[in-house]
Amino acid sequence: MNLTDTLNDSNISYVLNEPMSAHTTFKIGGAADILITVGNLSELQTVISACKDCGKPYMILGNGSNLLVSDKGIEGAVIALDGDFKEISVESETVTAGAGAKLSRLCTVAMEHSLSGLEFAYGIPGTVGGAMYMNAGAYGGEMKDVALSVTALSPDGSVREVPAAEMALGYRTSVFKTNGDIILFAKYNLHTGDKSAIKAQMEDIMGRRKSKQPLEYPSAGSVFKRPEGAFAGTLIEQCGLKGKTVGGAQVSEKHAGFIINVGGATCDDVMELVKVVQDTVKAETGYVLEREIIRTGR
Numbered sequence: 268m269n270l271t272d273t274l275n276d277s278n279i280s281y282v283l284n285e286p287m288s289a290h291t292t293f294k295i296g297g298a299a300d301i302l303i304t305v306g307n308l309s310e311l312q313t314v315i316s317a318c319k320d321c322g323k324p325y326m327i328l329g330n331g332s333n334l335l336v337s338d339k340g341i342e343g344a345v346i347a348l349d350g351d352f353k354e355i356s357v358e359s360e361t362v363t364a365g366a367g368a369k370l371s372r373l374c375t376v377a378m379e380h381s382l383s384g385l386e387f388a389y390g391i392p393g394t395v396g397g398a399m400y401m402n403a404g405a406y407g408g409e410m411k412d413v414a415l416s417v418t419a420l421s422p423d424g425s426v427r428e429v430p431a432a433e434m435a436l437g438y439r440t441s442v443f444k445t446n447g448d449i450i451l452f453a454k455y456n457l458h459t460g461d462k463s464a465i466k467a468q469m470e471d472i473m474g475r476r477k478s479k480q481p482l483e484y485p486s487a488g489s490v491f492k493r494p495e496g497a498f499a500g501t502l503i504e505q506c507g508l509k510g511k512t513v514g515g516a517q518v519s520e521k522h523a524g525f526i527i528n529v530g531g532a533t534c535d536d537v538m539e540l541v542k543v544v545q546d547t548v549k550a551e552t553g554y555v556l557e558r559e560i561i562r563t564g565r
Contacts, residue, residue: 296336306350366396
């Protein structure tokens with residue numbers, strides 16, 4: 268049986284040849300062969316099993332906020348998490364969130380329950396799953412500071428709970444980058460605080476983001492990891508690269524750590540500009556800039 272037959276039989280929704288530019292914050296990317304939306308664990312297991320049976324590669328899509336998709340699109344299936352995977356529940360000082368829930372909503376729910384610890388993440392444009400996968404961080408905090416555990420679907424089809432100590436959470440990395448597990452839910456350990464103080468801190472962080480980052484343009488956030496002993500944006504600015512453009516891709520004049528899509532940028536434009544920045548910074552400062560954004564697709 269082919270993949271679409273299984274999806275039709277199981278009443279799982281999908282779209283063929285879906286442009287990924289509509290599903291990434293960069294607004295870049297060719298079509299995925301098939302975009303499948305699952306609402307619960309059983310549907311996800313059905314889809315993965317069907318993909319394996321017919322030899323189709325598959326990947327999980329979060330908010331597409333750290334993703335640069337090839338202009339030639341993505342081979343195989345892209346799986347979006349909906350339904351159960353967007354639920355957020357609170358029990359005392361523990362918050363459980365589905366991998367498909369937006370990080371900003373998680374922060375808001377915590378604040379509404381007077382729970383502190385996630386303020387730093389307010390405004391990070393990803394999902395819970397993506398944030399755990401990357402150990403997302405900002406303004407002095409990162410997910411590993413508050414993570415309790417993750418419920419994951421293993422490559423062998425079993426579901427297991429992974430405690431924070433076993434996640435190898437480091438700077439923009441985790442064990443999930445290499446072990447093939449799919450993050451389903453994450454649990455966070457927060458602490459009770461003053462609701463108005465939490466709200467004020469979140470608003471302050473969002474204000475700082477808006478004043479310093481080019482949020483008015485499509486981008487994938489910080490392009491490069493922070494090199495040891497320096498800041499990528501500062502190094503890029505020192506090299507006079509603010510405003511440097513390749514096609515529709517430009518090093519932001521507001522924050523040199525961002526590459527923005529000023530109109531019609533392609534994946535190739537961005538990759539070429541990334542290389543120009545890396546080569547220039549290495550030649551002029553000796554620092555090697557490592558890409559943080561994930562390039563995917565053909």
